[in-house]
Structure formats: C-alpha cells, structure tokens
Amino acid sequence: MAISDVYDFYKRMEDDHIILSFKGSFTEDLLTSILHIVEGKMEGLNVNTKKKKRVFNVLVESFQNLYHHIEEMAPNIGDSEKDKSAIIIVKYESNRFTIVTGNFVNSNRIPELRQKLEEVNALNDEALRELYRSKLENGGRTEKGTAGLGLIDIARKSKNKLDYEIIDVTESIGFFCLSVLID
C-alpha cells in the first residue's frame, strides 16, 4: 500500500462504520485486548445491557471458535505465521453490531462446515435452544474442551441468520467469512 492510500484505507473503514479490525495471529491475549476495547466503546455508545452481553458473547465465541479450530481446520500453507492468521472486524451502525471473522480452511473441511451452518440457519430460536440443550446434555467434548456448541450459541445470541461465504483461494484452500449481526 502506497502512503497515499492510507487516507483511502481510513475512509473505507470510516464509511463501513468499522470500530475495530485486526488481521494476524489469533491468541488469547489478543482476545483480552479486543474485549477490553469493544467494552470501552460500548460504554461510550450507551448500549443496553442485554445487547452488550450478546455482543460480548458473540465476540468471545467466534474468536474462541476460530482459535480452537484454526489448527485442525487450517490448511498447511507452509508459512506457519500465515496458517494461523485470520481477520476480525467489528462494525457499529444505528445501534446494530456486526462481527465479521475470516480465516483459511482446508478445502476438505468445507462440506462439514457448510452443513453445520445450514443446520443452524434452518432452526428458529426455540429449536436452537433445544439443540443447544440436547448437545450440552448428550454431546461429547474434544480434548480442548470445545463442545461443538459455538455456532449454535452464536446464532442464539445473534437472533439473526448467520451470513457466511467460503471463497476458494486455491484448489485445496478456502477462506471462510462469517458475519454475525446483533441488532
């Protein structure tokens, strides 16, 4: 990016109502920092408690979802830094928050990912609650402690359908974008 593009870059973020964006390696310390920043911004925006908690929840869940799955889902690009690299963007406009994440996925994981997303998107609030409850009660857990509840929880807190797109980067690598609206 040429130095003269910096203003365009700034302007683009401004026009898109982006209040935070980060690209790079996802770590737990980064999550702590992001939560701190977004919480501070929400204080200033007078967001009501319920919405604040939902934004917080979706941020934590989508971040940790990425964090936990990035190793198993990520393709081996050969550049270890890039393998774990991802993007997170938080937008705020007219009292609506949008949390967007993007990460590389191995193409052979895409069908399973699509299936999970479609399953969640096909359910209403009550059915999502039932699915959550039955997975909580009967579902197993991976070694990392993830319970397969992440996307269900994100959909429940969002109260909107999950918007997503998977872009083919190469034959074996995809880029998974998830956009979660909290309005």
Place this chain on the structure above:
Amino acid sequence: MENLVIEGTAKTPTVELDASAGKIVLKGRSIPENSIEFYRPMQDWLKDYGTTPAGQTIVDIRLEYFNTSSSKCILDFFKSLESIKNDGKTNVTVNWYFETDDEDMQEAGEDYEAIVGLPFTIIEVDEI
C-alpha cells in the same frame, strides 16, 4: 477440609467453596480458553467435600456470562453435586441469579434445571 478460594479475573470467575458452611459461590465471567483446566480444582474439591458434606449445601451462581466450553464444565459441576445429593448426606439447593432483562442467562438457568436433578431457584436481581 480446606476451603477453596480463587480470585476472579477478566476471564475467570471468583470461586468460593466453603466446606464447613456448605456454601458454594461462583460469580463473574467464565470465558477461559481452557475451561477443563480451570474447573478441575473445583471438581477435585467436590470429590472431597462429598465424603463429609455439611447438612445443607447452598450453591450461588452469579455469572455475568460464560462461554460454551464453560457451559459443559458447569454441567459437570452440577452433576457432581447431584451425585453428592443422591448419597443422602446433604440437601443441595442451587440459586441461579440473572440480571433484569438478561433472558439469556435466565434461560441458561432453566436449561440446567431441566437437565440436572437438583432444586433450582432462579432469581432476578438488578445487578449481578
């Protein structure tokens, strides 16, 4: 037996387990990256407590929010309490607090109540 007290952080709740008083308190946020590790000492404590519990065990859950990996650990925690109750040496009651308007946390309490065989009181408060 020893009490277990863990100070809360930005990602983990305050834990107060008082054996002689039969009082168990969990409050704050529970969003650790590795929930199993965080909840393990509590499970270990419960195992000991179950051998000689107080006559009455009161569990206060005052959580602001928790992540999905904590939700599984919280369930395991309730299940351990359920088995202690079933041994017949103590009565266990759970007070599940939620902030006014926080229907998500209210529903979470109702869901645990439906899954676990423990008496729950779901209590609305102005601030948690």
